[in-house]
Amino acid sequence: MRLPIGLKVGAFAVVVMGGYSWFANSIPQIESKPPQELSLEGGNVTQAQLVKAGEEIYHTKGTCEICHRIGQQGTRAPDLAGVGARAAKRKPGTSAKAYIIESLLAPQxxxxxxxxxxxxxxxxxxxxxxxxxxxxxxxFLESLGGTVDVTLNDIPATAGAAAAGGGAAEVKIPGDPKQGELVFQGKGTCIACHKAGKIGASPVGPDLSQIAKIQTPDYIMKKILDPKGMGTVAGFPPGVMPQDLGTRLAAKEYVDLVAFLLTLK
Ligand code: HEC
Ligand code: HEC
Known part of the structure; x- marks a missing residue:
């Protein structure tokens, strides 16, 4: 038996809303919870339901709020207020819809x-x-100042392939997270500038407590070796993160450190 789609979306909303809470302090935190899978394919869904489901994804599974805010500058990313309108003007010849989809699938x-x-x-x-x-x-993003006109067909069929079939392959880093935590606090001196879960409190650099939830292992690894080359996180001063960590840390210390950072979610 298949549930009517409205009911599915409704149930999704209740589950997500129930599990969701966030702490409105200066350091964005999103409560950890098992990801919900939303499936709307093949059903009738009203535009209002779609926007509402999108808003919930924005607040929860999307983890967008670790970087973005709406109506306020985020720690790491642009304010998304009005993005539905300005999206039409970002790239000449590209519609608001196409720009928004591209900014999700190919942000670079x-x-x-x-x-x-x-x-x-x-x-x-x-x-x-x-x-x-x-x-x-x-x-949902279109609804922030623009016109909601997206259909499922606008989303490339290949998009989200990694999400289909119950989840992404975990990247395995052959390091020891416990040893990595010691490097974080000791030789790496990371703790002088970063908070990471229960350890650290310094606001000099971004809070790394949920870094593995929003960033790829590739970014995390490169950021340690070449902080400047990876760009400066918005709202933080450039050139403060040491540029010589790659030469100061032994290979094993580096791998352990990365393994530790990948536990932060
Ligand atoms: C790790 C931080 C990070 C996360 C997580 C993140 N973004 Fe972004 N986003 C950025 C940054 C930085 C930019 C600006 C640079 C760029 O255009 O790539 C940006 C740009 C955008 C833009 C273009 C804004 C404009 O004014 O043109 C949109 C739309 C957007 N993000 C939506 C989202 C949504 C929706 C999510 C959650 C599913 C999300 N982002 C998750 C960092 C993030
Ligand atoms: C002297 C202060 C300082 C030290 C020490 C330091 N960092 Fe940073 N780090 C920063 C600052 C400031 C930023 C944000 C500006 C930037 O992007 O360069 C940053 C950014 C980062 C980011 C990117 C965060 C994001 O949200 O995208 C990661 C990951 C990171 N640091 C990891 C580390 C690790 C791991 C160590 C220890 C090996 C370390 N940092 C040591 C200051 C520091």
């Missing part, structure tokens, strides 16, 4: 001035949204 194709190219493709791990979720999220 157009990098907003003043920001580093650190947004991960949200249909890939660690965020790994599926096609329905991308559809709903696009509708």
């Amino acid at each position: 194709a157009y990098v907003v001035e003043g920001y580093p190219p650190i947004m991960p493709a949200v249909d890939k791990p660690p965020i790994a949204l599926n096609r329905s979720e991308l559809w709903a999220l696009t509708a």
